[in-house]
Amino acid sequence: MKEISIPFNKSTQVGNEIAYIKEALLSNKLCGDNLFSKKCQKWFLEKGFKNPLMTPSCTAALEMTGILMGIEKGDEIIMPSYTFVSTANAFVLRGAKIVFVDIKASDMNIDENKIEAAITHKTRAIVVVHYGGVPCEMDKIKSISNQYNLFLIEDAAQALMSTYKNKMIGTFGDFACFSFHQTKNFTSAGEGGLITINNETFAKRAEIIREKGTNRTAFTRKEISKYSWIDIGSSYLPSDIQCAYLFAQLEKSEAIYEKRKSIWNKYYSGLKELANKNLINLAKTGDHINHNAHLFFIKLKDINQRNKLIEYLSNQDIEVVFHYLPLHNSEAGKRFGTFSGEDQNTTMESNRLIRLPLFYSLKDNQICKIIQKIKDFF
Structure with a gap:
């Protein structure tokens, strides 16, 4: 393998x-x-x-x-x-x-x-x-x-x-x-x-x-x-x-925080062109919010396009993943819970989302490769 x-x-x-x-x-x-x-x-x-x-x-x-x-x-x-x-x-x-x-x-x-x-x-x-x-x-x-x-x-x-x-x-x-x-x-x-x-x-x-x-x-x-x-x-x-x-x-929390923020910002700057063309969606937050760069996600048109991009990047030796499957759609979720109102976003948005690699030792040339390969896909 x-x-x-x-x-x-x-x-x-x-x-x-x-x-x-x-x-x-x-x-x-x-x-x-x-x-x-x-x-x-x-x-x-x-x-x-x-x-x-x-x-x-x-x-x-x-x-x-x-x-x-x-x-x-x-x-x-x-x-x-x-x-x-x-x-x-x-x-x-x-x-x-x-x-x-x-x-x-x-x-x-x-x-x-x-x-x-x-x-x-x-x-x-x-x-x-x-x-x-x-x-x-x-x-x-x-x-x-x-x-x-x-x-x-x-x-x-x-x-x-x-x-x-x-x-x-x-x-x-x-x-x-x-x-x-x-x-x-x-x-x-x-x-x-x-x-x-x-x-x-x-x-x-x-x-x-x-x-x-x-x-x-x-x-x-x-x-x-x-x-x-x-x-x-x-x-x-x-x-x-x-x-x-x-x-x-x-003890090194500030250094870890700054490095992850730097990676997050590089992704955002590099992929904003695709977002401006409405090919992907990026996260949006308010000015009163400061996140810790735990993860970076992009959203594709739908689940089919998402799965194609995951496969494409895997073939380029880049591992990306989607995230949670909504709990209310699961066997246990149906048994132990109920959904209030209409599911307008939860299922649809989760089906579109891809998480990109983001860890402390990720190198600049790797970030550039990931950004370029996503652009190449489109």
């Missing part, structure tokens, strides 16, 4: 990852909440995030929000269908029904103008997904959540270091969940996550749920003389080796 010369993704390694992993190994303290876990949590505190707790994945962080909110059978959770399955699974596991809302074609985020129509007396929460690191319209969404007394959760898996009106994504909702999977801007050796608790009411209980339902975290801070089982919970701590890798990346 021929190797792709330009892969879709490569994990980032920029600094002291190996050295910090070695340090963690030599410490003989490899479980969660040790040296590098604490270093990472301190970094997030200094960035303005409240009550940051490292988790094994964003999936685990989302599951914690379902427990913290006391989601039960019959509750309804509003979210976009264009997202990863973990966004829905976290609440289906608690017995909730998912109510999917259409997205906007411009940025693939939930349409804030269609949320209110999906609210019923059973609605407990709104979950927003900041697709590709592009923030949702948080002012309006937060206003709706306040008006109807609903929880607001930010699935910020792709959005670390993105801002909305100069405020960090992850600081708007009652809870925010981040991912450090290999495909993300910053990774903790392949898997990892974070939950932040902006609603102080839930801060102490989050620590307990994360530690198997015990008050062990308070015990390690020497606030109590022994710990015991006091609530439901699970094992939601990552190993210190994962956090050692992540901390090396957080």
Whole structure:
């Protein structure tokens, strides 16, 4: 099988990852909440995030929000269908029904103008997904959540270091969940996550749920003389080796951010000519939004043209991919959820979308090749 010369993704390694992993190994303290876990949590505190707790994945962080909110059978959770399955699974596991809302074609985020129509007396929460690191319209969404007394959760898996009106994504909702999977801007050796608790009411209980339902975290801070089982919970701590890798990346976060922005801007400048000719569509965002260049997508005329371009670029040794299949069209989505209103954009726009390679070590000549081959296709 021929190797792709330009892969879709490569994990980032920029600094002291190996050295910090070695340090963690030599410490003989490899479980969660040790040296590098604490270093990472301190970094997030200094960035303005409240009550940051490292988790094994964003999936685990989302599951914690379902427990913290006391989601039960019959509750309804509003979210976009264009997202990863973990966004829905976290609440289906608690017995909730998912109510999917259409997205906007411009940025693939939930349409804030269609949320209110999906609210019923059973609605407990709104979950927003900041697709590709592009923030949702948080002012309006937060206003709706306040008006109807609903929880607001930010699935910020792709959005670390993105801002909305100069405020960090992850600081708007009652809870925010981040991912450090290999495909993300910053990774903790392949898997990892974070939950932040902006609603102080839930801060102490989050620590307990994360530690198997015990008050062990308070015990390690020497606030109590022994710990015991006091609530439901699970094992939601990552190993210190994962956090050692992540901390090396957080130390270089500005460099990673600037490099990815540079790649994103080169793609945009190089492909704008095709967009001006209406051959492709590019993402559109407002001036009050600053994204983190998590991904770069283009949209083709339809699914057939999209698939032809994917095949063409593969033959040019360039790996590109489409993204999520809308959850409401899936077997489980039909069983556990319903679509509010009309699916005007979700299915159609997802069928048109292609993601281009975007990773820290992507070279200028590779970017130029990708742009040129897309132009050649047309």
